[in-house]
Amino acid sequence: MRFSVFICFSLIVGSLYSQRDSVRVNTLDEVLLFGNQYTISSIDKELFTVNTISAQQINQVGANNLADILNQQLNISITPNAADGRSTISMFGLSGDYVKILVDNVPLVSDNGYGNNIDITQINLEDIARIEIAEGAMGVLYGDNAVAGVINIITKKSTASKWNIRVSLQEETVGEEYNFEDEGRHIQNLAIAHNISDHWYASANFSRNDFNGFKNNYFGRDYFGLSGNSVVNDGLRGYEWNPKLQHSLNAMLKYGKMNFNFFYKFNYYNETLDIYNHSINPRIQNGEYDIIANDEQFVSNRFRHEAQAFGRINQIDYNLSLSYQTQTRDYENYVYDLRQQGKRSTTKNTTNQESDLWFSKGTFTNLLSKSADFSLTAGYEITYQEGYDAVASGAYSNDIAQQDLGNYDVFSQLSFTKKNWSFYPGVRLNNNSNYGSKLIWSTSANYKPAKNIKLQAVIGSAYKTPTFTNLYYYFVDANHDVRGNPDLTPEDGISYLISAEKTSVFNKQFQLQNNLKFFHFDIQDKIDLAVVGDNSQMQYLNISEYKILGVSTENNLSYKNFQTNIGLSYTGISQSLKTETSNPDDYLFSLNATAALRYYWPKAETRFSVLLKYNGELQQYFRDNDTNEFVKGTQEDYSLMDASINKYFFKKRFEVTLGARNLFNVVRVNNAAITAMGGHAAPATSLLFGYGRSYFLKLLYNLNM
Incomplete structure (x- = not known):
């Protein structure tokens, strides 16, 4: 199947290339490639509500990975895990x-x-042109599991000069911890782009991100406790937030002529995560203390190959993509000698996760080009994944099982436009290797009663198939019994998103944009963990009806060189569990808010920005084990604030960004029962949400030749 997909893709690309000179060239507004012909990868704003984060906004706040920039977005929350x-x-x-x-x-x-469920700290932003955040039911164009929305990251594909060379260094504290050797965050990047000719372009980008962990109340890798002349195991060795070293390499070769464009991209990602045991094992041998600890290391390697071709034939725009990705995670358990400060021996070394993904997608638009009112988009999407995860496949039962999942879909979207009205009904036939065929549908509608007012509605399926973890997870030892369930059924339901947008232009320097959204998600047979059996065994089951109801507003004001943004979101969640005879199902609401202030000082070529996000109190019902009644557990509210100054020197060849993250110094947030699963209690605790107030300095040299 893999080779047939590749052959079909190659034949289609070859056919399109052979016809490239026979059709005329059209110009689109947004240009990412040579010749001003075609855009690629943009999410259609007529179909969905789309927010865009530009490369300038990313650079202005010194964001290095996707977590750095999404932390301040309305209706988006980041959940970090310090352990992994x-x-x-x-x-x-x-x-x-x-x-x-x-x-x-x-x-x-x-x-x-x-x-x-991607780890967004693994997505480097040094090669990014912009980020598009689309909200609402997007299953027709983007497949199952695109229920809440899609985040599309657009990479850079052009340069204005013959050669462009960028070198950057970024130093960042981790809370109050920093030195050049083993504390703080140290980031280096090198990017080279070259216009080989009028039609050929090549680029390469290398990035290194060395996060040395967050000690907080611990004392690092080589610490051991002393009491007089004795070594004691006081549990203070190691880190609160474990160290992680990341390397990323991107390379691209692109060709563009007339109405045919093609590029090939290669990405290599490497990550080393060290987990240092808080406990040590001191013992006396030959009159001296032998001090060791049992530590762990995870090394992930990901290779990504991608080819895309796009252009136009006889008024039909096409976009074809083919990608092969492979990822492995190697695990090592070893003995660390604290006196010698080095690895003594390895007790276990294995590959405990491996995954291969084949992906191909083709989209063809303007299929009804002769019609003035109608347009048709059609396409296919194929994904095939195989691999295993040691924990998710039965590591503790010594039964590593390789699994595979596939989707083979076709889809179409009809566009009807008449005066101020537009309708976009669409369907996708999802063919899943585990669950057979399912029809996914959605409808978008736009109405523009005036030039500066836009009303939009997106209604569609909330269809989601079980994940690899839901199906195959297996974690059983002396203290745990958590299992996946291969008999799970897909979730289904419906989602609604209605928005109204108004743009007021008072003069060339004064503009106001207001947006109001209403959203509702009704998900049936939602998958959650539940207690089964008599020994507190937990298993994934289709056990709940999950509803979300909310309203949000975003307001953008631009006046001369000032830009402000204020956003509010009020979201309620209702969950009804099938495993309980009676449990509360009323909506529990939470308030979130964002505020941003940006100012550009042209004379000094300097930009200032302040970003603020308030994350309101969260509530969830859980069963009290003493009274057997449902009560509310609460996670307290907290706020995040970032500030930065970005300045150019020497005709924009040299750039300096100075800033601070988490100015309110959030580290832990008090929590009770938010982590409860399946309606059963979790004890009150605190969640690690950050590593305190941090400061960064980024130096970038940009050479155009």
């Missing part, structure tokens, strides 16, 4: 399983599958 260093997102109160993350319209493979 992962950060995942939720949108409209739905977890990362319901949000699809794409790079140039191609889903990313990860250790949890592909596209969904």
Whole structure:
């Protein structure tokens, strides 16, 4: 199947290339490639509500990975995990399983599958042109599991000069911890882009991100406790937030002529995560203390190959993509000698996760080009993943099982436009290797009663298939019994998003834009963990009806060189569990707010920015084990604030960015029962949400020749 997809793609590309000189050239507004012909990978704003983060906004706040920039977005929350260093997102109160993350319209493979629940700290932003955040039911064009929305990351594909060379260094504290050797965050990047000719372009980008961990109340890798002349195991060794070293390499070769464009991209990603045991094992040998600890290291390697061709034939725009990605995660358990400060021996070394993903997608638009009112988009999408995860396949039962999942879809979207009205009904036939065929549908509608007013509605399926973890997870030892369930059924339901937008232009220097959104998600048979059996065994089951109801508003004001943005979101979540005979199902609401102030000082070529986000109190019902009644558990509210100054020197060849993150010094947030699963209690605790107030300095040299 893999080779047949590749052959079909090659034949189609060859056919399109052979016809490239026979059709005329049209110009589109947004240009990412040579010749001003065609755009690529943009999400259609007529179909969906789309927010765009520009490269300038990314650069202005010194953002290095996707977590750095999404932290301040309305209706998006970041959930970090200090133990494994992962950060995942939720949108409209739905977890990362319901949000699809794409790079140039191609889903990313990860250790949890592909596209969904991605660790966003692994997505480097040095090569990014912009980020598009689309909200609402997007299953027709982007497949199952695109329930809450899609985040599409558009990479750079052109340069204005013959040669462009960029070198950057970024130094950042981690809370109050920093030195050049083993504390803080140290980032280096080198990018080279070259216009080989009028039609050929090549680029390469290398990035290194050395995060040395967050000690907080611990004392690092080589610490051991002393009491008089004795070594004691006081549990203070190691880190609160474990160290992680990342390397990323991107390379691209692109060709563009007339109405045919083609590019090939290669990406290599490497990550080393060190986990240092808080406990040590001191013992006396030959009159001296022998001090060791049992530590762990995870090394992830991901290779990504991608080819895309796009252009126009006889008024029909086409976009074809083919991608192969592979990821492995190697695990090592070893003995660390604290006196010698080095590895003594390895007790276990294995590959405990491996995944291969084949992806191909073709989209053809303007299929009804002779009609003045109608237009048709049609396409196909094929994904095939195979691999295993040691924990998710039965590591503790010594039964590593390789699994595979495939989707073979076709879709179409009809566009009807008449005066101020536009309708976009669409359907996708999803063919899943585990669950057979399912029809996914959606409808978008726009009405523009005036030039500066736009009303939009997006209604569609909230269809989601079980993830690899839901199906195959297996974690059983002396203290845990958590299992996946291969008999799960897909979730289904419906989502609504209605928005109204008004743009007021008072003069060339004064503009106001207001946006109001209403959203509702009704998800049936939602998958959650529940207690089964008599021994507190937990298993994934289709056990809940999950509803989300909310309203949000965003208001942007531009006056001369000032830009401000104020956003408010009020979201309620209702969950009814099938495993309980009676449980509360009323909506529990939370308030979130964002504010941004940006100012550009032209004379000094300097930009100032202040970003603020308020994350309101979260509530969730859980069963009290003493009274057997449902009560509310609460996670307290907290706020995040970032500020930065960005300045150019020497005709914009040299750029300096100075800033601070998490000015309110948030580290832990008090929590009770938010982590409860399946309606059963979790004890009151605190969640690690950050590593305190941090400062950064980024130096960038940009050479155009």
